[in-house]
Amino acid sequence: MTIDGYLEAFRREGRIVVVGASLAGLRAAEALRAEGFAGTLTLVGDEPHEPYDRPPLSKQVLLGKVPADHTRLPRVRPVDAQWRLGSAATGLDLAAKRVRLADGDVLDYDRLLITTGVRARPWPQELEAELDGVFVLRTQDDAVQLHHRLAAGPRRVLVIGAGFTGSEIASACRERDVPVTVAERGAAPLVGALGGVVGEVAAELQRAHGVDLRCGVQVTGLEGDSAGRVRTAHFSDGTAVACDVVVVALGATRNTEWLADSGLGAGPRGIACDAGCRAFDVRGIVTDDVFVAGDVARSPHPLFGYQFLSLEHWGNAVAQAEVAAHNMVSASAERRPHLWMPSFWSAQFGVNIKSVGVPPMADQIMVTQGSLAEQRFTAAYGFQGRVIAAVTFDQAKWLDFYERQIERAASFPPEFTTVDRRPEGRQPVAADFPDPSQPSHGPTVTLSGYSPTDRRVSFTPRRA
Amino acid sequence: MTSVALLRQVLDYANRPDPYPLYAELRRTPVVRDEAGPYLVSTYWAVKGLLHDPRISSDARNLTPEAAEATGQEQDPNLPPSFLRLDPPEHDRLRRLAMRPFGPPHTPRRVFEMHGELAGIVTGLIDGLRGRDAIDLVDDVSYPFPVTVICRILGVPREDETHFHEWADTIAAGLDPVGTPEERAAKMQDVQQARRDLAMYLAGLIEERRRSPRDDMLSALATEHGPDGQMSPVEMITTSVLLLIAGHETTVNLITNGMLTLLRHPDVLQRLRTEPALAGPLVEELLRFEPPVQMLPQRTTLAEIEVAGTVIPKGAAVYLMVASGNRDPQRFTDPDRFVPDRPDNQHLGFGHGLHSCFGAPLARLEAQLALTELVRRLDAPQLVEDPPPYRQNAVLRGPRHLPLTIGGIRD
Numbered sequence: 001m002t003i004d005g006y007l008e009a010f011r012r013e014g015r016i017v018v019v020g021a022s023l024a025g026l027r028a029a030e031a032l033r034a035e036g037f038a039g040t041l042t043l044v045g046d047e048p049h050e051p052y053d054r055p056p057l058s059k060q061v062l063l064g065k066v067p068a069d070h071t072r073l074p075r076v077r078p079v080d081a082q083w084r085l086g087s088a089a090t091g092l093d094l095a096a097k098r099v100r101l102a103d104g105d106v107l108d109y110d111r112l113l114i115t116t117g118v119r120a121r122p123w124p125q126e127l128e129a130e131l132d133g134v135f136v137l138r139t140q141d142d143a144v145q146l147h148h149r150l151a152a153g154p155r156r157v158l159v160i161g162a163g164f165t166g167s168e169i170a171s172a173c174r175e176r177d178v179p180v181t182v183a184e185r186g187a188a189p190l191v192g193a194l195g196g197v198v199g200e201v202a203a204e205l206q207r208a209h210g211v212d213l214r215c216g217v218q219v220t221g222l223e224g225d226s227a228g229r230v231r232t233a234h235f236s237d238g239t240a241v242a243c244d245v246v247v248v249a250l251g252a253t254r255n256t257e258w259l260a261d262s263g264l265g266a267g268p269r270g271i272a273c274d275a276g277c278r279a280f281d282v283r284g285i286v287t288d289d290v291f292v293a294g295d296v297a298r299s300p301h302p303l304f305g306y307q308f309l310s311l312e313h314w315g316n317a318v319a320q321a322e323v324a325a326h327n328m329v330s331a332s333a334e335r336r337p338h339l340w341m342p343s344f345w346s347a348q349f350g351v352n353i354k355s356v357g358v359p360p361m362a363d364q365i366m367v368t369q370g371s372l373a374e375q376r377f378t379a380a381y382g383f384q385g386r387v388i389a390a391v392t393f394d395q396a397k398w399l400d401f402y403e404r405q406i407e408r409a410a411s412f413p414p415e416f417t418t419v420d421r422r423p424e425g426r427q428p429v430a431a432d433f434p435d436p437s438q439p440s441h442g443p444t445v446t447l448s449g450y451s452p453t454d455r456r457v458s459f460t461p462r463r464a
Numbered sequence: 465m466t467s468v469a470l471l472r473q474v475l476d477y478a479n480r481p482d483p484y485p486l487y488a489e490l491r492r493t494p495v496v497r498d499e500a501g502p503y504l505v506s507t508y509w510a511v512k513g514l515l516h517d518p519r520i521s522s523d524a525r526n527l528t529p530e531a532a533e534a535t536g537q538e539q540d541p542n543l544p545p546s547f548l549r550l551d552p553p554e555h556d557r558l559r560r561l562a563m564r565p566f567g568p569p570h571t572p573r574r575v576f577e578m579h580g581e582l583a584g585i586v587t588g589l590i591d592g593l594r595g596r597d598a599i600d601l602v603d604d605v606s607y608p609f610p611v612t613v614i615c616r617i618l619g620v621p622r623e624d625e626t627h628f629h630e631w632a633d634t635i636a637a638g639l640d641p642v643g644t645p646e647e648r649a650a651k652m653q654d655v656q657q658a659r660r661d662l663a664m665y666l667a668g669l670i671e672e673r674r675r676s677p678r679d680d681m682l683s684a685l686a687t688e689h690g691p692d693g694q695m696s697p698v699e700m701i702t703t704s705v706l707l708l709i710a711g712h713e714t715t716v717n718l719i720t721n722g723m724l725t726l727l728r729h730p731d732v733l734q735r736l737r738t739e740p741a742l743a744g745p746l747v748e749e750l751l752r753f754e755p756p757v758q759m760l761p762q763r764t765t766l767a768e769i770e771v772a773g774t775v776i777p778k779g780a781a782v783y784l785m786v787a788s789g790n791r792d793p794q795r796f797t798d799p800d801r802f803v804p805d806r807p808d809n810q811h812l813g814f815g816h817g818l819h820s821c822f823g824a825p826l827a828r829l830e831a832q833l834a835l836t837e838l839v840r841r842l843d844a845p846q847l848v849e850d851p852p853p854y855r856q857n858a859v860l861r862g863p864r865h866l867p868l869t870i871g872g873i874r875d
């Protein structure tokens with residue numbers, strides 16, 4: 001059969017399996033149908049729930065404005081799929097084109113899409129992690145329980161890690177008038193994602209809202225009472241805090257363990273894929289029947305020196321899922337690259353924070369509009385004389401302009417004048433990111449090097 | 465034809481009924497320097513880009529003296545500019561303060577809750593036409609409706625409304641960049657007098673509301689304290705003048721242009737009669753097709769800016785031709801066709817970016833209500849003349865009168 005003939009037959013009666021039934025998985029399934037894929041579509045998800053949205057879990061849900069089980073993702077169009085919810089994929093056989101499920105079933109595929117996302121990194125001391133009152137926040141079930149505890153009026157909540165999720169949780173606590181301590185190993189909240197200069201603003205914001213913020217400390221241990229309920233947390237500076245709820249917000253781990261011996265280029269940093277969402281195998285060769293999208297993917301980006309980027313961004317998951325779906329059912333000449341401008345939003349302490357580009361890549365920052373002290377500003381990030389990212393606090397209207405600057409690799413520091421330029425906006429300063437080898441909490445964009453695979457391929461030259 | 469003379473033609477009253485061919489001509493050069501000095505920007509993406517560009521200022525004090533002279537944008541020495549003509553951070557602070565009693569996040573349901581009251585006003589105006597077989601849509605409905613609404617929102621007593629019309633008309637006439645420098649100077653004198661009178665009146669009213677507040681916007685501005693504190697007394701005056709003029713001189717054109725366009729497209733008029741849900745997208749298409757604000761002629765460059773291959777120097781006057789951007793074939797398919805349910809209709813009719821229309825939710829609701837009720841209740845409306853007589857103003861463009869014959873008024 002010709003290749004074209006194959007594609008036609010595949011679109012008509014092929015088998016596609018999607019592993020990971022959340023945002024990226026659902027949007028990809030919908031896009032596959034919109035692209036005219038008429039074959040069998042199977043969605044495998046280890047969570048028992050229908051696909052739901054995560055951003056509200058740390059915002060409206062914790063405030064009690066939306067029940068945790070009411071964040072179901074709106075369906076854009078019917079997907080007519082076989083749903084395998086509540087069953088995890090446990091293995092992949094690339095040669096046989098087969099996915100193994102935890103219940104022993106196997107699913108044969110012609111093309112596979114992997115959208116297994118990430119999970120919350122748990123508290124490393126297992127016994128302490130099992131204490132009653134210790135939580136993470138990634139899933140709907142997590143949110144149900146945490147909301148329940150917050151509503152019961154705990155005496156004090158301890159949030160470990162002041163990344164976006166941790167900060168949003170702390171914000172929700174304060175809005176509910178629950179006392180909260182935030183412990184952050186870095187010098188300020190959000191330093192990993194936005195650097196020290198903006199981190200200082202986030203610190204001010206937290207303190208102004210009554211958060212007991214402790215930076216530069218680590219939690220060394222969690223202590224429970226005789227009934228196994230968490231009671232006290234100990235810090236590296238010798239102090240301790242009495243708390244009855246602890247939320248561990250130390251970033252995320254990629255869900256790739258099930259691929260361990262599959263031969264796919266998958267590891268703790270994610271699954272490497274090309275700009276067309278095709279996965280690399282461990283040899284660095286791109287596959288043609290395994291595609292990746294969403295938080296679990298890492299892919300090279302031309303705007304950022306072709307480094308592989310891992311993005312934990314809602315918008316990226318949607319856009320990449322759509323590109324992956326299109327490419328799965330298109331001939332190579334019609335395939336599209338996923339060239340997403342990284343962008344992220346967060347709502348905390350009454351401030352709308354947005355970023356575009358890759359702030360952690362920057363060496364310098366300049367406040368081009370507004371003022372840090374007023375907590376309303378736009379800051380541009382520079383790397384080797386180019387604009388590489390921008391962040392706004394309550395000034396999202398300007399972000400489009402800076403996005404264009406990043407796309408055009410405009411020079412940094414910007415030479416032009418803008419409205420609302422303050423004295424602090426005349427000179428760039430060091431962006432002040434912590435050493436990336438010591439992540440304190442998940443930055444939402446991670447530069448993950450140039451190599452498509454995580455593990456070294458053993459290189460054995462053929463004898464002549 | 466050289467594009468150099470195009471602005472003069474756009475401003476020429478003879479072209480008021482149909483400036484769109486001139487805009488098409490303009491778009492052939494997305495950015496062009498006019499003989500009178502300003503740079504005219506006419507394509508969709510270039511206009512939109514500049515509306516989001518922080519190197520662009522709305523504050524006339526940033527014009528070079530020559531550019532200010534050439535475009536007649538002098539400062540009124542008596543009153544500081546309103547937030548329409550200010551840059552951040554002053555703009556943002558004043559807009560937030562004005563938004564507090566008007567919309568989200570503090571008062572998200574304000575406009576929504578006015579639905580019943582607005583419908584009542586329209587019904588009253590249309591009821592008043594019973595027994596007539598000829599009407600002037602402008603004087604009978606399009607003008608009194610939004611004026612009554614904005615006066616009620618602010619809290620202006622009904623018996624004072626007539627003074628307002630005179631002041632507002634005079635000020636709005638001053639927005640028009642036509643005439644010789646002498647004519648413009650004379651007009652500016654009238655404008656400044658009208659603004660002074662209006663300001664004096666409002667100062668008195670605000671003081672009254674401060675002492676005994678009611679449920680209106682002036683009372684809220686005068687008495688409430690939010691995270692940004694309060695406006696100064698002068699800021700309260702400039703802001704209420706801004707809201708009054710904006711509420712006076714724009715929605716009238718949207719309603720009138722709407723009826724005119726419907727009468728030119730009887731099939732659409734018929735559709736709206738049977739399908740009132742069409743009103744939403746139809747009003748968006750009107751804002752694209754016949755935008756009441758045709759251009760934004762009060763922008764200045766704070767730095768040299770390259771747009772579509774042309775470098776605009778610092779301190780230059782820039783006219784953003786939104787009505788032209790709205791007809792840009794690079795953005796809208798079949799742009800000269802009126803498509804009431806046009807998909808993906810991101811028009812520039814309310815501007816964009818930080819100065820985007822403050823009153824947009826109110827204006828939309830007013831136009832939707834007025835047009836739905838007009839087509840439902842006017843029996844056999846007919847245009848008496850086409851094109852109708854236009855107002856002088858090329859910027860806030862619309863018919864001065866829209867004479868119609870009608871068969872009667874339905875219930």
Ligand SMILES: Cc1cc2nc3c(=O)[nH]c(=O)nc-3n(C[C@H](O)[C@H](O)[C@H](O)COP(=O)(O)OP(=O)(O)OC[C@H]3O[C@@H](n4cnc5c(N)ncnc54)[C@H](O)[C@@H]3O)c2cc1C
Nearest residue numbers: 020022023024046054055088089116117118294295313314
């Ligand atoms: C609390 C919270 C707040 C957030 N807020 C924001 C925000 O404000 N802005 C923003 O841009 N982003 C935010 N995000 C990130 C955003 O939600 C993610 O980018 C998005 O969910 C990624 O979607 P995904 O489908 O790639 O991965 P996921 O949503 O992680 O979905 C992966 C799915 O695959 C399942 N799975 C994993 N392994 C297997 C397996 N072996 N077999 C079967 N199924 C498996 C998982 O259980 C999960 O259901 C937030 C995330 C969280 C948790």
Ligand code: HEM
Nearest residue numbers: 547548710711714715718756757814815819821822823827
């Ligand atoms: C159809 C009716 C209307 C249209 C077409 C319209 C159009 C516009 C446009 C194009 C702008 C942008 C000006 C600029 O960028 O310089 C604007 C701004 C503004 N409009 Fe409207 N408008 C309408 C109705 C109203 C109403 C009813 C109100 C009052 C309630 C109002 C209040 C304002 C204000 C206050 C601004 C200034 C916003 C700022 O500078 O931040 N408008 N309008």
Ligand code: HEM
Nearest residue numbers: 538539540545546639702705706709710757759760761859
């Ligand atoms: C769009 C083209 C417009 C032009 C050319 C224009 C121009 C002008 C000019 C020249 C003045 C004279 C006073 C001054 O210099 O401050 C003025 C005042 C004013 N304009 Fe506009 N304007 C336009 C649009 C608008 C819109 C859309 C609104 C309302 C939404 C508006 C509301 C006002 C008000 C309220 C004043 C007087 C009060 C004040 O400035 O404080 N104008 N304008």
